Amino acid sequence: MVTAENLAPVLQVDRLSYYIPLWRGYLVRQPAGALRILDSTSFELYSGEMLVLxxxxxxxxxxxxxxxxxxxSPGFGRVMYRxxxxxxxxxxxxxxVRRKLQLVFQDARAALNPIxxxxxxxxxxxxPGERIRPNERILELAELVEFSPALLSCTPGALxxxxxxRLGLARALAAEPEVIVYDAPVRPDADQAGLGxxxxxxxxxxxxxxxxxxxDRSPSPAYRYADRVGVMYAGRLIELAPQxxxxxxxxxxYSQALLAATPGIRGLPGDKVLRLPGESPRPGNxxxxxxxxxxxxxVQPVCLEADAEWRQASPGHWVACHMV
Ligand code: SF4
Incomplete structure (x- = not known):
């Protein structure tokens, strides 16, 4: 297991925000606020680490x-690589730098050329240096991601x-990256797919x-393989700690309720499900x-007035809550 404290960060995400501007009017467009998709999210990814959000x-x-x-394009904040x-x-x-940071998209099929x-x-x-002997390297990549060589002649429609x-991951690995960002798909068997x-x-x-x-959507797989786990809620990272x-x-x-509702996670008070009223808000509301x-x-009066600061509650344990 990687211990985050003794390694240099590969990636630093600092108060990263992403807003989609809204406009009103047809002939004369005027700004009408913004959809806040991502707000003030900060964390570091350490060398060799598996960080699951x-x-x-x-x-x-x-x-x-x-x-x-x-x-x-980030609306605010910055991303530092090394x-x-x-x-x-x-x-x-x-x-x-982009070759060193590779993304495996949530919809892996849509990210592939269908023909x-x-x-x-x-x-x-x-x-570029590997294009001299491509077949050898292609077979090596297929083997790395457990993709049958017999499928190499198939188009995505046949997969x-x-x-x-797995093909999306092999393509990402072909660039010899240092960081893989894997956006797990949302699907009913997400736990099994995520675990694999x-x-x-x-x-x-x-x-x-x-x-x-x-x-990932589900915390279950994280608890087998993560070094650290973070929890996101309504466009913000709200807690981050060693697994x-x-x-x-x-x-x-929110983390307490989420984890209490997740089978197989130990150590929660009373191991009981904490039911949350209502639903998560959308970016527009x-x-x-x-x-x-x-x-x-x-909830306390201060919670209605200001968002909580992202702060370290104990060494390596970060949270955004006024009451912690
Ligand atoms: S800041 Fe207030 S409302 Fe938000 S999670 Fe903490 S106690 Fe609850």
């Missing part, structure tokens, strides 16, 4: 992934969702010197103050 659909995980890779601010990079230096056979998908992604995800990919990535980490940011610490001492009321306050049983 969990959050339900709409919590901002996919936007976080795209914003980290600058596939969506001390370099991605926003300051241009041209070849930006392309070089391109798997072999060509991988050939196209190979690092299962699982095979498309987490296991695979975990097994690849030491041999390929990979750091992984794994974004064991978070499973035993979740501090944020976030409540003022703490965005969790309409559902929180510990």
């Amino acid at each position: 969990v959050g339900e659909s709409g919590s901002g995980k996919s936007s976080l992934a795209k914003t980290i890779l600058h596939l969506a 001390g370099q601010d991605l926003a300051q990079l241009r041209g070849e230096s930006l392309r070089a 391109m056979p798997a072999r060509e998908v991988l050939a196209e992604a190979l690092a 299962s969702d699982e095979q498309c995800r 990919m987490l296991r695979l990535l975990r097994s690849l980490q030491s041999s390929l010197s990979l750091s992984c940011l794994f974004l 064991e610490e978070l499973s035993r001492h979740p501090l944020h009321p 976030l409540p003022g103050g703490c965005r969790f306050h309409p559902r929180c049983r510990y």
Whole structure:
């Protein structure tokens, strides 16, 4: 297991936000606010670490992934890779860093060219120095992700969702990245699918010197393979801690409810399900103050007035809650 404290961060995400501006009027467009998709999210990813961020659909995980890779422009905040601010990079230096940071998209099938056979998908992604002997490297990549060589002639339409995800991962690995951002799909068997990919990535980490940011809907897989786990709610990271610490001492009321409802996670008070009233707010109707306050049983007047600061409650355990 990686201990975060004694390693340098590969990636630093600092108060990252992503807003979609809204406009009104047809002839004369005027600003009409913004959809807050991602707000003030900060964390570091350490070398060799498996960091799993969990959050339900709409919590901002996919936007976080795209914003980290600058596939969506951050409205505020910054992303640093090995001390370099991605926003300051241009041209070849930006392309070089992008090869080191690879995203496996949530919809892996849609991210593949529908008429391109798997072999060509991988050939196209190979690092320039490897194009001299592409077949050897393509077979090696297929083996790494447990993708049958017999499927290399297939187009995505002939592959299962699982095979498309493995192909997407192989394509990401072809660039010899240092960081993999894996955006797990939202689907009914998410636990099983997430578990399989987490296991695979975990097994690849030491041999390929990979750091992984794994974004998943369900906390269950995280507890087998994560070094640290973070919880996202309504577009914000609200808690982050080493896996064991978070499973035993979740501090944020939403984390407590989420983990209490997750089978197989030990150490929660009474092991009982804490039911939350209402639903998570959408980006267009976030409540003022703490965005969790309409559902929180510990809500206080201050929670309605201001969002909570992201702060370290104990060494390595971060949370955004006024009452912690
Ligand atoms: S800041 Fe207040 S409303 Fe928000 S989670 Fe903490 S106690 Fe609940």
